[in-house]
Amino acid sequence: MELKHEFIEMLRRLMPDEAEALCRAIAETEPTVSVRVNEMKGGSAPQDAALVPWCASGFYLEQRPAFTFDPLLHGGLYYVQDASSMFIHHMISQLIDRPVRYLDLCAAPGGKTTAALQALPAGSLVVANEIVPSRARALADNVMRWGSPHAVVTSNAPAQLGRLTHLFDVVATDVPCSGEGMMRKDADAVSQWSPALVDQCAGRQREILRDIWPALRPGGLLIYSTCTYNRHENEEMLEHLISEYGAEPVPVPIDASWGIAPAVGCDLPCYRFMPHRTRGEGLFMAVVRKPDGMRQPLRSKKSPSVTSIAVAKSVREWLVNGQDYELSQQGDDVVANPKIHADVVSVLRSLATVIYSGVTLGTVKGKNCVPHLSLALSSALDHTALPSCEVDYATALAYLRGEAIAVDAPRGPVLVTYSHIPLGWANNLGNRANNLYPKGLRIVSKSCPDHAPSVVGTQPQSAL
Numbered sequence: 001m002e003l004k005h006e007f008i009e010m011l012r013r014l015m016p017d018e019a020e021a022l023c024r025a026i027a028e029t030e031p032t033v034s035v036r037v038n039e040m041k042g043g044s045a046p047q048d049a050a051l052v053p054w055c056a057s058g059f060y061l062e063q064r065p066a067f068t069f070d071p072l073l074h075g076g077l078y079y080v081q082d083a084s085s086m087f088i089h090h091m092i093s094q095l096i097d098r099p100v101r102y103l104d105l106c107a108a109p110g111g112k113t114t115a116a117l118q119a120l121p122a123g124s125l126v127v128a129n130e131i132v133p134s135r136a137r138a139l140a141d142n143v144m145r146w147g148s149p150h151a152v153v154t155s156n157a158p159a160q161l162g163r164l165t166h167l168f169d170v171v172a173t174d175v176p177c178s179g180e181g182m183m184r185k186d187a188d189a190v191s192q193w194s195p196a197l198v199d200q201c202a203g204r205q206r207e208i209l210r211d212i213w214p215a216l217r218p219g220g221l222l223i224y225s226t227c228t229y230n231r232h233e234n235e236e237m238l239e240h241l242i243s244e245y246g247a248e249p250v251p252v253p254i255d256a257s258w259g260i261a262p263a264v265g266c267d268l269p270c271y272r273f274m275p276h277r278t279r280g281e282g283l284f285m286a287v288v289r290k291p292d293g294m295r296q297p298l299r300s301k302k303s304p305s306v307t308s309i310a311v312a313k314s315v316r317e318w319l320v321n322g323q324d325y326e327l328s329q330q331g332d333d334v335v336a337n338p339k340i341h342a343d344v345v346s347v348l349r350s351l352a353t354v355i356y357s358g359v360t361l362g363t364v365k366g367k368n369c370v371p372h373l374s375l376a377l378s379s380a381l382d383h384t385a386l387p388s389c390e391v392d393y394a395t396a397l398a399y400l401r402g403e404a405i406a407v408d409a410p411r412g413p414v415l416v417t418y419s420h421i422p423l424g425w426a427n428n429l430g431n432r433a434n435n436l437y438p439k440g441l442r443i444v445s446k447s448c449p450d451h452a453p454s455v456v457g458t459q460p461q462s463a464l
Helices: 005-014 019-028 084-095 111-119 133-146 187-192 195-215 235-245 309-316 339-351 373-377 393-400
Strands: 033-037 058-061 078-080 101-104 125-129 151-154 168-174 216-226 248-250 270-273 283-289 325-330 333-338 354-357 359-365 368-371 388-390 412-418 421-428 433-435
Touching: 005 019, 033 084, 033 111, 078 111, 084 111, 084 216, 084 270, 084 283, 101 111, 111 125, 111 133, 111 168, 125 133, 125 339, 133 151, 133 354, 133 373, 151 339, 168 195, 195 216, 195 235, 216 235, 235 248, 235 283, 309 325, 309 333, 325 339, 325 359, 333 339, 339 354, 359 373, 368 421, 373 421, 393 412, 393 421
Parallel strands: 101 125, 101 168, 125 151, 168 216, 388 412
Antiparallel strands: 033 058, 033 078, 151 354, 216 283, 248 283, 270 283, 325 333, 333 359, 359 368, 412 421, 421 433
């Protein structure tokens, strides 16, 4: 790979002692492959995998398997994520020790969102936002696969969410950037880079921070991150937050052996990941605290109630501790949100575009409710509420392609599982079963490996 001369010269000015090593790492070495396992669903360490030092559930793989053909990926048992980005797990674990309202502002495709759901204290709510509708849908799918009911997905501009004055205790801003840190794995990042792009991105980042700052409560934390190396989009943005908004830098304890580099050109607590130092792609992260002040009270609205009492009673029984959830009907779907988040979800529905929240239990069809994929993948599902059918690898792939499969179960809705991990629903008619796996999520490829990719292990849910 040939890097642009202007980019190399920028690095030489920025970090003269490390520029050559960094350029060689970008141009001559291969990207790493890493996954973060979903311990909530019983995910365990891949065999012989090395641990990501700053994330206890993150692991490096020696090579990139055919993830598409692993049913456990579709079941949400793990997430494929660059190791550097897993540092968000460490930040949250070090800085947050009580339940919070957490906004992931630029969240697609969902790696840092699912990491937050994993790392935050019990009782926290994560709101994941993506302004681009198609990317927001993909984000919602990944949040659904992860299976936590303590999540909401929205699709709004930062200025719209900024109207939610003081709603969030933590705002994570993984802002759009010039992508220098992605050059090793993305040739387009090399070809598209220019000093003008850096300036353009820096301007947009200042706008995003300005627009979302009102939504952060006084005393709350803002996590700022990019996947780039230059100072304009990194340290200078942190200096902007300090000078313009009175933000207070917050240090995060790290181990020197991790190889994370400090700030460039200033003495602020910043965390730089570079592939010649750390095993992962380029990343910059920092945290600031908003000055203390008066917090605005929360004003909520009631969500639409479920239209059928009979439906509400039956679907609530599909949940573990169903009494802890508030049910509402969104279109034809019955949605359950934890009662502890009900007021916040109501505010979000009144002021933002919510495309997913909590657990979608099912879709109302006359007097019945057809169970939804969200329920199958959720940790809130009561696995004893409906029949299930364990399938082998070939059948699991056929199911994920949307093909008809045979199920050994009573008539009606059947939970299809692989390695005891739920994949979705089928409707058993007796002589055949209708495949209820959504068309938009199906595996398109018709090739069929003989064996499942050996990615992560599983352990019984009772062992968690």
